[in-house]
Amino acid sequence: MKEKTSEYSNNFIYNIVKEDLKKNKFLSLRTRFPPEPNGYLHIGHAKSICLNFELANLHNGDCNLRFDDTNPSKEKIKYINSIKNDIKWLGYQWNKEIFYSSKYFLKLYQYAKELIKKNLAYVDQLTKEQIREYRGTLISPGKNSPYRNRNIKENLELFKKMKEGYFNEGEMCLRAKINMSSPYIVMRDPVLYRIIYTKHHQTKNQWCIYPMYDFAHCISDSIEGITHSFCTLEFQDNKRLYNWILENTSVSHYPKQYEFSRLNLKHSILSKRKIKTLIERKIINNWDDPRIQTISGLRRKGYTPSSIREFCKKIGVTKQNNLIEFSMLEYCIRNELNAKAIRTMAVLDPIKLYLYNIDDNYQEIFTVPNHPKKPELGTHEVIFTNTIYIEREDFKEKHEKNxxxxxxxxxxxxxxxxxxxxxRIEKDIYGNIIQIICFCDLKTLGKKPTNRKNPAVIHWISIKNSYASEFRLYEKLFNIDNPEQEKNFLLFLNPKSIIIKNGFIEKKISEKIQQKINNIKTKNKNLFFQFERVGYFCVDLVDSKKDKLIFNRTVSLRDTWNKKKN
Structure with missing residues (x-):
């Protein structure tokens, strides 16, 4: 069989997988994407999704979707639904049914008891704050809990009582007995189980003790027969705990964990906890706000699945942490929309212009291309009359020489x-320009002016062909390169991350948009436009209504952000 190749054939993880299969370490590749359902997916998750699903596809393997749902106090069904939708939207399909760590709760409980019986786990009564204090620091070792030497029988009885609801939250927990002097803090008797009295979205009220992520994650990988467990570099030390749990329980399958660099994107926050803060403070509207880099936010802003996949391919998979330029993400969508977006005119900040030598009843129709280089995309009609709108910035009463x-x-x-x-111009009593009075040379349609310089070109819309619309212009949410590193990240918000304009689009275009929005088959498929000289836009399918169209600017025509900084 000819080997499949793609951009994912050229990274160190691909080479590891290829070598393992060559040595017959595994019969077939099985990867997994294991999100915690405590928020929406972001562009960093997209990198992991692409890696895991693409590797499985390249090697005729499988990729599981498993929800590591071990903390019901932070998890919601709406997060599960959004994650499933995002993966499908990106163009991937998981293996068979959806998996949940919660389906293994009984097995996980039994493995925890096995560790107790081997004297490798104990029930602790220290508070969360005391456990943190006893754990020590990077430069000082931890110290043993006074409950560390309970006998096996007592630990088993207490663990059973934890399961049966005898204790309050925080009163007891189960900890692994490893080494409080380990140079790796993660190995200093980590907590394996804690008490949570919250109804679980899958198991309801069946359990009141829940495994910690590190304990459930590796055993879930083993149960599902995962061959290669890929995670980001911040879990590199956790690999020791991952392997320790597998080696000290009677699991029959040993997955291998490999780490790669996480995605760090300039001017962006990807932490779900910090995104929740932005939502709670009403700085952004929700998880799908186009100013944040969640997959749903990018989708609403006008990004396509192929542009996100292309971005993930371009940044590659390495072990080196770096901060990716936001312009690279913008390049991917701009490059795609340049090839397929319909060209039309829109005036975002209108000022009226009157052509005095044209009759009020005069009307002319021009047929213009939808794309200058793609005749197959068709044409549309533009109405020309003596009263039009132009952009306010395209006329200056007081102007510089150039x-x-x-x-x-x-x-x-x-x-x-x-x-x-x-x-000339006409003004109101307050000195505001009402309209610009112009002469129209009716001999210049499609012709260069005789004995005159070829003038610059501006866009316009006839008042008779105008449809009032709202335009949302997005800039970066943060003014610094790496807000993720800042403790007080809210201090670096860009006050102009969204600018709302009320202007006009061509009426004939608006009619076609309304038809598509109202068509059930296409109502969830976004519509893309290049508003000439302004940028690439899409219809906001969330806020647009039957009588009001709202457009989100996906990306400018050029990389204006880096130019502004420089």
Whole structure:
């Protein structure tokens, strides 16, 4: 059989898997993506999803979706549903049914009892704060709990009482008996079980003791026959505990853990705990806010599955931690939308322009391409009349010498239409410009001006062809490169992370959008546009209504963020 290849064929993890299969260490590859259902997935999870599913596909193996649901106080069904939806949206399908660590609770309980019987686990009565204090620091060893030397029989009885609900939360816990002087803090008698009186979304009220993530994770991998357990570098020390648990219980299968660098993205927060803080403080609206890099937020902003997969391929899989430029993510979606987004005109900050030498009843229709390089994408009609909207920034009463757009006494070409010349302005009693009065040269349609310089081009919309819309312009949420490192990360918020404009799109385009939004078959499929000279936008499918369209800017036409910094 010819070996499958892809961008995922060129990294150290692929080489490990290939070598293991070559040596017949495993009959077939089985990976897993094991999220905790305590929040929405983000772009860092997308990197792990792509790695695990792509490797399984390359080697004709399987990838399990398993929810490591060991803490019911932080887990919700809505998180499970969003995670399933995100994985499918990214283009992947998990192996068979969905797996849950909670399905193994009885087996996990029995393995915990096995450790007690081997005198490798004990029931502790220290509080959470005392356990932290006894654990020591990176430069000083820990000290033994006064309960560490309970006999096996007493530990078994207390553990059973924990399971039966005899104790309050925090009153008792089960700890592994390893080494309180270990140079690795994770090995200083880690907690294996704690008491939580919260209804579990899968097991309901069947249990009141729950395994810690580290204990459940490795045994769940073993039960499912996972061959390669991939995780990020911050779990490198946890590998010692992962292996210790497997080696000291009677599991029949030994998965191997391998670490790779996590995704760190500039100007972004990926911590679920910190994202929850942003939501609770009402700094962002929800998990799908387009200003954060959750998969649902990126989807709502207009990112596509293929652009995210392409980004994950470009950044690669290594063991070196680094901070990825946000512009790389933007490049991937800009490159894709440049090839497929429909071109149309939109005016986000309108000012009225009146062509005095054209009759009020005059109307002309231009047929314009939907894409300048792709005739197969078709055309649409643009209506031209004597009263139009242009962008406010495309006219300056007071301007610098090198200002190239419309000003009194200069000419400009209207996109797809005529050359016009600004002659005067009208203002209200407060000094605000009401409209710009211009002359329209009706001999210049599709022609270069005779004996005149070829003027700059601006976009426009006829008032008779305008449909009022809202435009949301997004910038980075944080003003510093790495807010994740800051304890007081809220101090570095960008106050202009969202700017809302109320302007117009072409009415004929709005009618087509409304038809697609109302069509059940396409209502969940986003619509992408390049608003000429403005940027790439998509319809906000969450907030748009029948009588009001809202557009999210996916990405600018160029990398403006790095230019602003420099």
């Amino acid at each position: 200002y190239k757009r419309l000003k009194i006494g200069t000419e400009i070409r209207l996109r797809y239409a005529y050359i016009i010349k600004a002659e």
